[in-house]
Amino acid sequence: MTVHTILQAVCLFIIYTVLTVVLPELVFHQKYKGRRTGERLMLDITVSNFYIMNLVFILQLLHISSIYTLLIFTVMPVFAVIIIQYRKAFKAWGIRQLALLGKISSKTMGIKTFFAIVFTRIKDILCNACKNIFHIIGRHKTEYVLFTLLSVWLLYIYGSNEIIQYGYTVSDLPVHNYWINEMSKNNIFAAGVYPFGFHCIIYYIHTVFHIDTYVILRLFSVVQTFYLHLVLFTFIRSICRSSFAAYGGLFLYLVPSLYHGNCTIRFISALPQEYGMLFILPCIYFLFAFFKDMKENAGKWIICTDLAAACACFSMTIAVHFYDTMIAGLFCAAIVIGFCMRFFRPRYFLRLMGAVLLAVVIGVLPMFTAALCGKPMQGSIGWGINILTGRSSSGTNQNQDSNENKANTSSSGSSQIALPDTTKEEVTPEPENLAQDIDTEPVLTPSVSTLEKTTHFLQHFYQTLSNDIQEDIFAQDGALFAAVILSLCALIVLAGIGMCIAKQPDYGFIQISTGIFLLFLLILFNAKNIGLPQLMDQNRSRIYLTYMLTVLYALVLDLPAGIVLYSCKKPRAANGISLILSGIICAAACMVFPIRSHILAPRVSVLETNGAITCLGQILSEHRNTTFTVVSANDELQMLAGRGQHYETITFLRYLKYAAQGQRIIIPTKYVYFYIEKIPLDYTVSYADSGQSISRTGAAKTLPSSAGINPYKGENRWIVMSKMYYWAEQFRKLFPQDMTVYYEDDEFICYRLIQNESSPFSLSIDYNYNQ
Structure with a gap:
């Protein structure tokens, strides 16, 4: 069964890779010219997921979803675009084949010669492809070795549970299994309107490839988690100046045991929230690219692609899980602050506001359509609506008011609540006491200055944050790690300001935005302790916080390389410094912290x-x-x-x-x-x-x-x-x-x-x- 499980997981990985990377690359290969590999990868994942999700939504709402309609609307557009893009090449190839067939029919060429020519051409194509691959690997041997080692370690950590414990390990999965089964009957939103983007992907794979839903839900977590970390790596690699800061940041996240096990244990299960995380960082990256390309007047197609990709990613966070939308929204708010010098200019502002509005409409439209058709809201989505309308202040106590109302209501439907008598008795003071009161000097309460209030608030925030970090994130020394994280956020913001002064605004704005976003995440994590509405439970917010801290670590490791590139413009020296610094920090982390082992779900x-x-x-x-x-x-x-x-x-x-x-x-x-x-x-x-x-x-x-x-x-x-x-x-x-x-x-x-x-x-x- 272990070997069978591994083969099933490999099969799922190949299927998902073909759907989300290979097919989009074949279709849009010509359109991606000039973009780096990381950008192409994020575009591929964005385009494919967006198309599959919305295709399934449309067909389900029309009640015509089946293997035939899914295949028709998947294969036909792919072939149509490929034929249009490569029509000249296909035409030339067809002419050559007709010429060969003409020679065979006129008996000027034998069958053996014909097949020898065909096999020779196939051999040449394969040889050239292999040469190109080995040439690319040869130019970046160190990076590919590091990437392979980290990938193997990632699969060991998060994939071991699937071959040791075959069954579901999260109580949500039987419910998701039921919802996906109902989609096979064209009954989407079976239990009420709910973000179904993740379910659309699983349903598509189940229907098109005839893989049992329970098998996909058992094993898809390996594929999902690999791509989630691949997107994290690609995002960091794309925004950093050096080549090795991304490896250092990802190493700190994967190898040493920095965090509590509960910060990452959900990655061993295929869940919508974790799948929706796949679209947060691509959304942010394409917003960064939009600001950069707009400034450089990179061309209408490139700018529109950046904005459309960011819009699609944000809409998919809405379609998959409300929490992912909150995190993406916080990062967008940080971008507004970080890029404020450009954001409020009309040419930027109008385009971005239009993209945000379009993203919200696209994300909400399937659910809104289902609601119009009479589908009720699923129970857990009510809290999200209450948050947006300001009627709920706590995620953990979302049903408290309704429960209290029920508890206070009798069976007849009315309630009698005895309130304590709060009427104050009027007291007539005695004359001598009155004289004493008049003669006594009033006690004045000293006023507290704004500075003192701010100082007290910051001290309280730091203290509660330290306690929560030690309890929920880092296993020890909460005060130390809270100070380190806050210091690194401040360092990145100051470095960004310095880069802006040094006329490197694009990189500087990215640093400022990331530092402010991490501060927002810390506030979200600690919201309940500082009197703010708890929009997200700490058990969930710490997952995002530890994931995004990887970006912070990488940007800090990238700082010396950025300074070297600014001062002497020597990329090899910058990469060397980045490699050495990352190696030192990672080695020190492994000496201080134990090495992580594979994650197993508790019994x-x-x-x-x-x-x-x-x-x-x-x-x-x-x-x-x-x-x-x-x-x-x-x-x-x-x-x-x-x-x-x-x-x-x-x-x-x-x-x-x-x-x-x-x-x-x-x-x-x-x-x-x-x-x-x-x-x-x-x-x-x-x-x-x-x-x-x-x-x-x-x-x-x-x-x-x-x-x-x-x-x-x-x-x-x-x-x-x-x-x-x-x-x-x-x-x-x-x-x-x-x-x-x-x-x-x-x-x-x-x-x-x-x-x-x-x-x-x-x-x-x-x-x-x-x-």
Whole structure:
């Protein structure tokens, strides 16, 4: 199964790379002339994701989405653009082939000679391509070696979990699986209007390439995380003056254990928020490029491309996750400050405001259209709307008001609240006391100056930030790291001002904008402690903060190179200094901090055993129709959607418990598979005896009566699995030829019942634990 999982992940990586890099490069190769490799990569990712997302949105809202419509609207535009762009080359190639065929038909050339010419030309094309690749690698050997090593390390850190723990490890994934399954029925926004950009990408891959949705959701995190870090590296490499600052920054993020594990653990799961991060930095880079190209009058096509790419990226943050839009918006606000010398000029301002308006319209339009068609808002999006309208001040307490209203409302719909008597009694002072009051000098409260208030606020901000950084980001010395981060932000801003004075405004404005953005992120992270609305929970904001700190580290490492390039304009010397400084800093970090190991999801968050996933793969490979049923906990319900029947374990046990004597309980499919965990999972809720094996003690306990998925959590799951195991063993004793063990390992066992569909077995038996 490990080898199979690796092959599936490699296949997903190839598919995603072809869709998001290769195809756009083929289509827009001529349009990208003059742009650097990093810019081309970000353009490819932007164009492909934007097209796929909006294609799926349009087809879903029209209820005509299928493999045929998706292929038609994917392949036809690609071929049309390629033929138009390369029509002269195709025409010349066609003429040559017709000439060769004419020689064959006139018997002046033999078939062997014809194929020899064809193979020779193919060989020449491949040889020239290899020479060009080796020539490029030869010019940047050190960079490619560093890039390869960091890529391997990245895959080791974030990819190990997928080959060690096969099941879902985040409770959101079964919900996303359900939503994507509903898209196969052209029922987008099945649970209400919600940003569905991520779901559109997964649905597209599932539909076009016939890969099960649960397989994509299990393994797509490796692909997603690789490209997320690739975009981070490309962004830094594109804005820095030296070649090696990006490697130093990424090394500090990936190799030494600088941060708490929870700052990066979400990267081991395929989630919308992390996928939306893919578009934040490209949006910012193309805004930087827009300011630069506008100043240099680079040409209408280049300027329009910059602005259109930034617009598309911002719209995709809206379409994927609201948090990503907030971070992109903060960076844009920092750009307004950093580029204020240009931003407010009409030729810049009008174009940018038009792009922002267009981005918001494009991002919101699919959701707005669905809402107009009668789709309700999904529950979690209500908080985002309240934030925008100013009706909510805390992300963690978003339902507090409604809960309190419900608590204060009686069953009749009215409420009686006894308020304390706040009426003050009028007190008549005694004459002597009155005289004393008149003679006593009033006590004056000294006024606090604005400077003192500011000082107190900054001290409070620094203290609370230090505490939160130590608790949530850095494992130790919170005060030291808070001081270091604030100092680096100030250093970058001052360096940017210096670059502007030295007539290097483009680089200087980028430094100022980045430093201010990091300060904004620190304020967002610490908002609750300084009396500001908490727009984002610290568990989420720290993910963005640690990710973006990589840009700060790289810009600091790039400072000496920028100074050298300004003073003597020697790129090789600048790159050498950057390499040496990055090497020293990275080596020191590895000496002070431990080296990171691969990230594994804690057992409490694992939602399925490896045996269950392995067994499911075997079942689906053996059965191509719906002639089987799986009796298990809830997760297989969505994994089997459209492929087989599902019956919940708790429902089955409740039928056994409450069935009248002689009542038949049947499952009318030829094959019935019973999933049982011998060592039940915690399923997000740990308890005192977590990790214990099923036993008769557990089977003797009362069957949980709670609703929803609560019977599958914590100790309840142990009871349910214990009862299920002893029922299966008792049934196997009664029908040993028909009920057999299909799969078993140390933690999981699956029984298979083969029966006649016309006369299925009655599963209602007394197994001594029906209570």
